[in-house]
Amino acid sequence: xxxxxxxxxxxxxxxxxxxxxxxxxxxxxxxxxxxxxxxxxxxxxxxxxxxxxxxxxxxxxxxxxxxxxxxxxxxxxxxxxxxxxxxxxxxxxxxxxxxxxxxxxxxxxxxxxxxxxxxxxxxxxxxxxxxxxxxxxxxxxxxxxxxxxxxxxxxxxxxxxxxxxxxxxxxxxxxxxxxxxxxxxxxxxxxxxxxxxxxxxxxxxxxxxxxxxxxxxxxxxxxxxxxxxxxxxxxxxxxxxxxxxxxxxxxxxxxxxxxxxxxxxxxxxxxxxxxxxxxxxxxxxxxxxxxxxxxxxxxxxxxxxxxxxxxxxxxxxxxxxxxxxxxxxxxxxxxxxxxxxxxxxxxxxxxxxxxxxxxxxxxxxxxxxxxxxxxxxxxxxxxxxxxxxxxxxxxxxxxxxxxxxxxxxxxxxxxxxxxxxxxxxxxxxxxx
Amino acid sequence: xxxxxxxxxxxxxxxxxxxxxxxxxxxxxxxxxxxxxxxxxxxxxxxxxxxxxxxxxxxxxxxxxxxxxxxxxxxxxxxxxxxxxxxxxxxxxxxxxxxxxxxxxxxxxxxxxxxxxxxxxxxxxxxxxxxxxxxxxxxxxxxxxxxxxxxxxxxxxxxxxxxxxxxxxxxxxxxxxxxxxxxxxxxxxxxxxxxxxxxxxxxxxxxxxxxxxxxxxxxxxxxxxxxxxxxxxxxxxxxxxxxxxxxxxxxxxxxxxxxxxxxxxxxxxxxxxxxxxxxxxxxxxxxxxxxxxxxxxxxxxxxxxxxxxxxxxx
Numbered sequence: 234x235x236x237x238x239x240x241x242x243x244x245x246x247x248x249x250x251x252x253x254x255x256x257x258x259x260x261x262x263x264x265x266x267x268x269x270x271x272x273x274x275x276x277x278x279x280x281x282x283x284x285x286x287x288x289x290x291x292x293x294x295x296x297x298x299x300x301x302x303x304x305x306x307x308x309x310x311x312x313x314x315x316x317x318x319x320x321x322x323x324x325x326x327x328x329x330x331x332x333x334x335x336x337x338x339x340x341x342x343x344x345x346x347x348x349x350x351x352x353x354x355x356x357x358x359x360x361x362x363x364x365x366x367x368x369x370x371x372x373x374x375x376x377x378x379x380x381x382x383x384x385x386x387x388x389x390x391x392x393x394x395x396x397x398x399x400x401x402x403x404x405x406x407x408x409x410x411x412x413x414x415x416x417x418x419x420x421x422x423x424x425x426x427x428x429x430x431x432x433x434x435x436x437x438x439x440x441x442x443x444x445x446x447x448x449x450x451x452x453x454x455x456x457x458x459x460x461x462x463x464x465x466x467x468x469x470x471x472x473x474x475x476x477x478x479x480x481x482x483x484x485x486x487x488x489x490x491x492x493x494x495x496x497x498x499x500x501x502x503x504x505x506x507x508x509x510x511x512x513x514x515x516x517x518x519x520x521x522x523x524x525x526x527x528x529x530x531x532x533x534x535x536x537x538x539x540x541x542x543x544x545x546x547x548x549x550x551x552x553x554x555x556x557x558x559x560x561x562x563x564x565x566x567x568x569x570x571x572x573x574x575x576x577x578x579x580x581x582x583x584x585x586x587x588x589x590x591x592x593x594x595x596x597x598x599x600x601x602x603x604x605x606x607x608x609x610x611x612x613x614x615x616x617x618x619x620x621x622x623x624x625x626x627x628x629x630x631x632x633x634x635x636x637x638x639x640x641x642x643x644x645x646x647x648x649x650x651x652x653x654x655x656x657x658x659x660x661x662x663x664x665x
Numbered sequence: 666x667x668x669x670x671x672x673x674x675x676x677x678x679x680x681x682x683x684x685x686x687x688x689x690x691x692x693x694x695x696x697x698x699x700x701x702x703x704x705x706x707x708x709x710x711x712x713x714x715x716x717x718x719x720x721x722x723x724x725x726x727x728x729x730x731x732x733x734x735x736x737x738x739x740x741x742x743x744x745x746x747x748x749x750x751x752x753x754x755x756x757x758x759x760x761x762x763x764x765x766x767x768x769x770x771x772x773x774x775x776x777x778x779x780x781x782x783x784x785x786x787x788x789x790x791x792x793x794x795x796x797x798x799x800x801x802x803x804x805x806x807x808x809x810x811x812x813x814x815x816x817x818x819x820x821x822x823x824x825x826x827x828x829x830x831x832x833x834x835x836x837x838x839x840x841x842x843x844x845x846x847x848x849x850x851x852x853x854x855x856x857x858x859x860x861x862x863x864x865x866x867x868x869x870x871x872x873x874x875x876x877x878x879x880x881x882x883x884x885x886x887x888x889x890x891x892x893x894x895x896x897x898x899x900x901x902x903x904x905x906x907x908x909x910x911x912x913x914x915x916x917x918x919x920x921x922x923x924x925x926x927x928x929x930x931x932x933x934x935x936x937x938x939x940x941x942x943x944x945x946x947x948x949x950x951x952x953x954x955x956x957x958x959x960x961x962x963x964x965x966x967x968x969x970x971x972x973x974x975x976x977x978x979x
Contacts, residue, residue: 437871
């Protein structure tokens with residue numbers, strides 16, 4: 234049996250890896266990209282099915298380095314299946330899922346379980362990140378070697394910061410021998426205390442206790458020192474303020490193998506969006522002041538921030554329909570990440586190749602995955618999207634099993650028309 | 666015949682924020698009348714006859730709850746007190762479910778106190794009746810601010826132009842927050858006096874003068890409003906010790922002498938004598954503390970009356 238061929242014609246190609254953008258067509262053969270024809274039509278192979286993109290953008294599928302899933306243990310919030318459907322709708326073709334499950338992903342058998350469940354139920358590529366410490370307790374290292382062999386793509390304690398500096402130092406040293414990637418949520422819990430939102434005027438007005446930026450910058454600065462001491466590959470999961478941008482930039486200048494990410498929420502929302510105690514906007518790191526949002530947008534456009542993540546965190550009624558200070562952190566994000574990110578493009582803050590680079594090429598590079606490129610030989614993980622198509626988000630349309638989207642009823646511009654994973658079309662917009 | 670009153674344009678009283686100076690003035694006028702009613706032998710009016718008022722308290726309270734109970738009863742309402750320490754909430758029921766359950770019993774008014782900021786707003790969105798905030802976390806306590814304003818107005822004849830020093834645990838105090846908003850809206854000069862560990866971040870940018878010295882903060886003050894040091898809420902060490910706090914921030918006769926000679930002393934209660942206030946000041950000639958309690962009932966009657974025009978089940 235010959236592999237199936239599909240040709241995407243009449244497209245506006247965007248290759249974030251090379252920064253190239255222009256009209257053209259893409260030929261998919263089986264699971265890979267066989268040809269990318271810039272300008273001219275490629276030789277039209279016999280028997281290929283043709284999809285006319287009508288001038289829409291064709292780009293590599295998005296790679297999301299941070300999503301939470303309820304499987305195993307909290308399937309009522311999200312399963313690998315529902316997560317992957319939400320991802321496909323959002324144009325995300327590769328998802329790194331966090332180890333904060335029940336049981337925690339700290340054993341090779343659980344990595345294996347997730348990969349098997351993903352194979353059987355998910356329609357996009359799923360890569361589990363394993364816990365950095367056993368049980369996420371922050372004390373004993375997990376089996377980086379065995380977990381890596383089982384298929385863990387990185388090591389992180391998810392929403393929990395590694396607070397013990399000695400543990401972090403040893404983890405970096407040990408991971409260096411295996412060339413494993415460590416990801417930390419940078420937050421000093423003693424400075425967070427009972428804080429529930431960004432510290433400042435707005436928190437004081439709402440009578441909520443604040444979290445200072447220093448809770449993030451102190452933890453981040455500590456990790457930079459430890460990376461300098463131990464070397465090893467390190468990724469700061471989420472940074473949210475100007476000072477953090479500067480700390481990471483200094484470490485990069487010093488030649489450390491350090492990268493960082495930013496949540497789509499911190500790029501597109503600020504603390505004022507909490508408004509009348511909206512718990513869907515209770516996040517970690519918290520939504521910051523507008524000045525911080527502007528700083529992270531700038532850092533993203535300059536390439537100082539490497540990746541954008543959805544920080545997708547499904548929460549249900551029991552954890553969100555509560556007074557603000559009692560609600561859980563987290564918001565959905567994977568389905569709306571691209572649409573929300575396009576706000577920055579429409580506002581003229583960043584061009585399309587750079588924006589997509591932070592959601593495909595860079596995360597693929599950091600994770601050591603072959604995707605994120607629009608080139609012959611790359612996996613045929615592709616998205617077709619209309620960057621200008623407007624819509625109003627209705628939470629009933631969300632594929633995620635939970636509904637805690639901060640963009641409910643928001644006007645968004647830019648929508649995914651088709652998503653291909655390994656050459657197979659896994660999502661087609663109904664009215665496209 | 667009294668002239669028709671301007672109707673109170675709000676269905677709930679969730680905070681001072683959102684009230685206009687006109688709204689506040691109207692409530693204080695109504696409260697002045699309620700003071701007269703409460704001083705008569707026959708204290709009962711019929712404004713809320715047939716109405717049901719539920720006092721839903723998620724935090725223990727003696728004076729606020731009894732004050733709301735008396736206010737409701739003097740207006741003829743049937744008042745039910747629901748203390749949540751012994752209720753379904755302990756069994757895991759959410760605030761929203763509690764609200765829905767109570768709502769199904771068709772009350773006309775719910776008075777709510779909750780330990781979380783914003784909880785009363787959340788509840789108000791889920792019920793059909795009028796909701797009065799009796800204190801939510803460190804956010805607002807609107808009836809306390811109104812009763813303080815009434816006390817000041819009756820003793821000083823005005824609020825505008827007065828210098829009011831609010832002293833103590835501003836960080837954790839809903840009383841401070843509501844008072845700051847109300848007094849500023851009515852044209853008073855509001856000062857906050859506390860050690861920096863008890864001042865909320867960014868409070869200076871909201872337009873309030875802050876002082877970390879009582880001597881400077883009380884200078885030329887017309888009103889000295891003391892706050893309870895919320896010891897039970899402090900999980901960190903905001904101040905090193907009670908005796909150090911009293912030495913530098915506790916209101917005694919000496920510190921009071923730094924304010925204007927005719928300055929008046931207020932405290933929302935319950936007082937920690939010897940912590941934030943000395944007994945001789947609390948019981949002294951310049952103290953309005955007991956009058957505040959009387960005004961509390963009057964203000965709550967005024968609020969209930971004002972909301973009466975918006976009640977459901979008509």
